[in-house]
Amino acid sequence: MGSYHITVLKGDGIGPDVVTEAMGVLECVGKKYGHDFVFNEKLAGGCAYDAYGEPLPEETLEACKNSDAILLGAVGGPKWDHLPANLRPEAGALLKLRSSLGLYANLRPAIIHKALSDASPIKPEIIGDSLDILVVRELTGGIYFGERGYREGKHGEEAYDVEAYSEFEIKRIAVQAFEAAMKRNKHVTSIDKANVLESSKLWRRTVTEVAKDYPEVELDHMYVDNAAMQLVRNPKHFDVIVTSNIFGDIISDEASQITGSIGMLPSASLADGAFGMYEPIHGSAPDIAGKDMANPIATILSAAMLLKFSFGLVAESQAIEDAVTKVLDAGYRTPDIYSEGTKKIGTKEMGKRICDAI
Amino acid sequence: MGSYHITVLKGDGIGPDVVTEAMGVLECVGKKYGHDFVFNEKLAGGCAYDAYGEPLPEETLEACKNSDAILLGAVGGPKWDHLPANLRPEAGALLKLRSSLGLYANLRPAIIHKALSDASPIKPEIIGDSLDILVVRELTGGIYFGERGYREGKHGEEAYDVEAYSEFEIKRIAVQAFEAAMKRNKHVTSIDKANVLESSKLWRRTVTEVAKDYPEVELDHMYVDNAAMQLVRNPKHFDVIVTSNIFGDIISDEASQITGSIGMLPSASLADGAFGMYEPIHGSAPDIAGKDMANPIATILSAAMLLKFSFGLVAESQAIEDAVTKVLDAGYRTPDIYSEGTKKIGTKEMGKRICDAI
Ligand SMILES: CC(C)[C@H](C(=O)O)[C@@H](O)C(=O)O
Ligand SMILES: CC(C)[C@H](C(=O)O)[C@@H](O)C(=O)O
Numbered sequence: 001m002g003s004y005h006i007t008v009l010k011g012d013g014i015g016p017d018v019v020t021e022a023m024g025v026l027e028c029v030g031k032k033y034g035h036d037f038v039f040n041e042k043l044a045g046g047c048a049y050d051a052y053g054e055p056l057p058e059e060t061l062e063a064c065k066n067s068d069a070i071l072l073g074a075v076g077g078p079k080w081d082h083l084p085a086n087l088r089p090e091a092g093a094l095l096k097l098r099s100s101l102g103l104y105a106n107l108r109p110a111i112i113h114k115a116l117s118d119a120s121p122i123k124p125e126i127i128g129d130s131l132d133i134l135v136v137r138e139l140t141g142g143i144y145f146g147e148r149g150y151r152e153g154k155h156g157e158e159a160y161d162v163e164a165y166s167e168f169e170i171k172r173i174a175v176q177a178f179e180a181a182m183k184r185n186k187h188v189t190s191i192d193k194a195n196v197l198e199s200s201k202l203w204r205r206t207v208t209e210v211a212k213d214y215p216e217v218e219l220d221h222m223y224v225d226n227a228a229m230q231l232v233r234n235p236k237h238f239d240v241i242v243t244s245n246i247f248g249d250i251i252s253d254e255a256s257q258i259t260g261s262i263g264m265l266p267s268a269s270l271a272d273g274a275f276g277m278y279e280p281i282h283g284s285a286p287d288i289a290g291k292d293m294a295n296p297i298a299t300i301l302s303a304a305m306l307l308k309f310s311f312g313l314v315a316e317s318q319a320i321e322d323a324v325t326k327v328l329d330a331g332y333r334t335p336d337i338y339s340e341g342t343k344k345i346g347t348k349e350m351g352k353r354i355c356d357a358i
Numbered sequence: 359m360g361s362y363h364i365t366v367l368k369g370d371g372i373g374p375d376v377v378t379e380a381m382g383v384l385e386c387v388g389k390k391y392g393h394d395f396v397f398n399e400k401l402a403g404g405c406a407y408d409a410y411g412e413p414l415p416e417e418t419l420e421a422c423k424n425s426d427a428i429l430l431g432a433v434g435g436p437k438w439d440h441l442p443a444n445l446r447p448e449a450g451a452l453l454k455l456r457s458s459l460g461l462y463a464n465l466r467p468a469i470i471h472k473a474l475s476d477a478s479p480i481k482p483e484i485i486g487d488s489l490d491i492l493v494v495r496e497l498t499g500g501i502y503f504g505e506r507g508y509r510e511g512k513h514g515e516e517a518y519d520v521e522a523y524s525e526f527e528i529k530r531i532a533v534q535a536f537e538a539a540m541k542r543n544k545h546v547t548s549i550d551k552a553n554v555l556e557s558s559k560l561w562r563r564t565v566t567e568v569a570k571d572y573p574e575v576e577l578d579h580m581y582v583d584n585a586a587m588q589l590v591r592n593p594k595h596f597d598v599i600v601t602s603n604i605f606g607d608i609i610s611d612e613a614s615q616i617t618g619s620i621g622m623l624p625s626a627s628l629a630d631g632a633f634g635m636y637e638p639i640h641g642s643a644p645d646i647a648g649k650d651m652a653n654p655i656a657t658i659l660s661a662a663m664l665l666k667f668s669f670g671l672v673a674e675s676q677a678i679e680d681a682v683t684k685v686l687d688a689g690y691r692t693p694d695i696y697s698e699g700t701k702k703i704g705t706k707e708m709g710k711r712i713c714d715a716i
Contacts, residue, residue: 090553121484121590126689149554159560162573163501164518166511193604195448198506202517225607229615232479232590246551249583250608280374 003036004311007067009044009060012089012345013284014294015073021305021351022071025323028355029307029316040067044097045075045089045284055080055092069310071303074284090110095305098139103269103277104169104346106137106248107177107305110255116337117326119260122235129216133238133255134184136177137248139269141169142199144245154267165199165244167206174210176270176314177197177242186217187239189225192248195349203244224251256281263295263336274310278302292346295334297324300354323357361394362669365425367402367418370447371642372652372715373431374706379654379709380429380661383681386713387674398425402455403433403447403642413438426454427668428635429661432642443587456643461627461635462527464495464606464660465663468623473686474695478619480593491596491613492542494535495606497627499527500557502603523557523602525564526571534566534628536575537578544575545597549585549605561602582609591611612642614639621653621694624660626667634658634668650704653692655682658712681715 006021014236016105023039030037041061055075055316064070075089082270083288097103112120112131120127146162153160174190181188190207192200204221211219224247230237231254243251256262262282270276280298288294308317327350333342334350345353366381368374377674381397388395400418407413413433422428433447443449444597445510455461470489477483511518531549539546548565550558559592562579569577580588588595589612601609614620620640628634638656646652667673685708691700692708703711 085553088553095554121481122479123481126479144554146518150556151522153524154523157524158522158524158527159557160504160520160522161555161557162518162520164509164516165509166513166516168513169516193607195443196453196502197519199517199519201443225611228586228608228612229620232612232615249551249604250586253583254586254590254612257590262587275496312629 003038004069005038005040005067006306007064007070008039008041009070009072010041010074011044011075011284012046012077013074013286013289014073015045015284017290017292017347018280018296019073021347022299024351025300025320025358026356028358029319032319033313033316034358035313035316037138038090044072044093046077046080048093049080049087049089050271052057055087055089056096057162061097064097064101069275069306071301072277072279073307074280074282077284079286083217095144099145100268101275102140102271104138104140105173105270106139107180107268107270108135108137108252108256108265108281109133110135110252110261112200113264113325113328115158115325116261118339119258119337120258122232122258125344126233127258131235131259133235134180134240135189135248135252136180136240136242137252138169138173138243138245141165142245146215163197163199163246165202165349167202170203170206171210176240177240178210178214181217181240182214188217188219189227189241190219190221191240191241191243192221193224194221195223196354207242223270228254231258260261261337262298263334264301266298266305268302268305268309268353270309274312276306276310278306282313292348293335294347295336298349298350300324300351304339319358321353323354326357327353329341359618361396362427363398363425363581364664365422366397366399367428367430368399369402369431369433369642370404370435370646371432371647373403373433373704375648375650376638376654376657377429379705380657383658383678383716384661386716387677388594390405390716391671391674392675393671395676402430402451404438406451407441407445407447413447415447415453417528418542419455422455424460427633427664429664430635430637432638432640432658435642435644436654437644441637451650455635456627457503459633459635460498462496462498462630463531463628464494464497465538465626466493466610466614466623466639467491468493468610468617469687471622471683474619474622474682476515476697477695478616479618481591484591485593485616485642489593489617491631492538492598493591493606493610493613494531494538494600495600495610496527496531496603499523500586500603519558520553521604522646523560525560528561528564529568532565532600536568536572539575540572543597546575546577547585547596547599548577548579549582549599549601549609550579551582552579553581566598578612585609585614589616619695620656621692622655622659624656624663625662626660628667632668632670634664638663650706651693652705653694654705654709656671658682658709677716681712684715685711686692
């Protein structure tokens with residue numbers, strides 16, 4: 001019987017609602033497959049600021065470092081928007097977790113479940129009844145972590161931010177994308193702005209180099225402006241997308257929205273080795289926090305990614321995904337994905353039904 | 359009788375096809391309203407590189423500076439992609455024209471004509487039968503024109519690009535957006551990444567300052583990742599969008615694609631005063647160049663913007679727009695916007711029909 005240590009950061013808003021259900025699902029999996037998941041709950045985000053005056057207490061970071069994986073709910077909310085950036089949940093907790101833990105590879109599947117294909121804002125003749133894109137976003141470099149500040153410019157004082165990438169950083173994220181593509185449809189689209197940016201030129205050259213080690217994978221390059229168009233016009237073009245931190249922020253959110261159900265989408269942020277942080281892509285939605293209304297599926301599917309990527313428990317991960325499909329196929333829906341003719345249920349019942357289906 | 363000097367840069371690929379029709383339409387307008395439009399044709403882009411070894415010859419730039427406005431077709435194509443950036447049509451001609459002529463305000467309407475509302479990839483219940491967004495993109499600053507190069511970083515040599523904005527630059531583009539909003543639905547959405555970037559923080563503060571001079575205009579701020587989502591999910595939220603050069607590149611292309619007919623969309627790039635450069639947003643499409651297949655409407659509508667913004671000829675501008683609507687309502691379509699039950703015609707016939715409708 002394996003014993004696995006998970007640091008749990010429920011976070012703010014609906015974070016606790018959805019993480020509680022994901023923990024429940026992990027326990028069901030543990031029981032069925034004979035694993036012991038040891039949860040260590042810590043504070044991060046606005047709740048940590050409220051308790052300790054800092055969004056990422058040292059104790060929380062230490063616990064993360066000493067565990068096998070992190071399960072995160074959501075952090076932030078208008079309550080903390082007045083704070084200086086380094087004390088806000090986003091920059092103060094999320095960005096700091098990413099950089100301190102070396103979580104350089106952000107994997108964001110944009111998947112349309114057959115049962116929810118109606119939800120897409122894109123016409124059915126374009127989207128069909130399913131879609132499966134994986135966005136691989138660089139997460140610890142680029143303009144998110146370059147110097148910034150004020151300086152004298154040609155129109156007086158100016159605020160600046162530096163975008164920068166080394167070959168090392170580009171190579172390791174490209175490898176993640178090609179490795180993922182090998183297990184999928186063997187097609188990588190690299191997104192950059194190489195007609196303008198020096199960092200994008202290096203990006204394009206380096207990705208092209210890495211591609212030589214994956215002769216079976218087809219690689220194409222797309223400018224970010226064109227990619228923003230093609231995602232709307234022809235989303236089926238894409239299998240795996242690999243791109244920088246800032247372009248990935250924009251493109252992955254656009255891809256998510258094309259599925260029409262962001263309450264369903266998980267993410268993994270991986271370091272070298274098996275360590276990773278797993279979280280739903282949706283926000284903390286404070287208006288519905290604690291009301292048994294939030295959709296826990298994104299977090300439950302994040303737990304499934306955790307099992308697969310950090311623990312290598314592939315069958316267990318698949319069992320969760322299958323259970324989610326089963327419950328959706330049976331017509332159960334939280335309010336965000338409800339449509340006529342389906343059965344509206346709350347956060348807890350959704351969690352329980354997914355457990356039962358495992 | 360007014361006399362107006364227009365530098366005409368037909369450019370590459372379908373550029374000559376579409377600009378020729380727009381010139382024809384301007385001549386029709388001139389005849390009807392008693393204006394003398396004097397055209398001075400010059401080379402810019404790949405064609406200029408082929409003739410002179412440089413994409414923007416001094417003679418072309420001088421002609422631009424000595425005219426009242428510029429009408430541009432499209433530049434670039436795979437033929438010149440192997441060249442170093444400064445010799446390529448995009449950076450060597452387009453970006454240089456923008457910066458040399460101080461064209462800091464890029465206005466890009468994303469409009470769905472009722473006759474073409476079927477073309478949108480977005481579902482009708484979201485898009486309705488029309489859409490009218492104006493993207494105001496900063497065009498001579500930001501990461502497009504900051505320093506770039508190589509330097510030592512923490513992972514060895516890295517390529518870098520600097521994003522920078524001064525209050526002066528932000529203020530003048532914000533003023534353009536608010537002025538435009540006053541003539542429209544009085545709603546400005548400013549797009550930034552102020553939760554991460556210093557330049558975005560200054561952007562947000564400065565736009566908020568400018569808004570105080572326009573108490574009738576509603577201002578909201580959106581992070582660029584969220585904006586990329588909302589454009590797909592709820593495009594009707596937007597009236598005027600104002601954003602930086604790089605975010606504007608991405609967001610304006612996404613907005614264009616949502617209309618489903620980028621062959622229809624014009625743009626204006628304005629300097630202080632009345633000077634401006636006008637061009638369709640589509641590319642040079644070399645595969646259909648010279649085949650009487652390109653849609654000239656985007657360029658014809660660019661000429662309409664030229665009349666309004668650079669010459670103050672509002673009625674004449676409106677006459678072109680009305681003529682386009684009339685021809686579309688009569689069912690005429692170039693191949694790119696053709697659908698069953700409409701009449702397929704070529705580039706030249708489209709130009710002629712629009713002339714006749716004026
Ligand atoms: C909250 C914000 C700093 C963050 C980002 O930009 O990376 C978020 O948008 C995300 O994508 O996780
Ligand atoms: C060709 C390229 C340099 C240009 C840009 O990025 O500005 C184009 O995409 C545009 O939007 O006009």
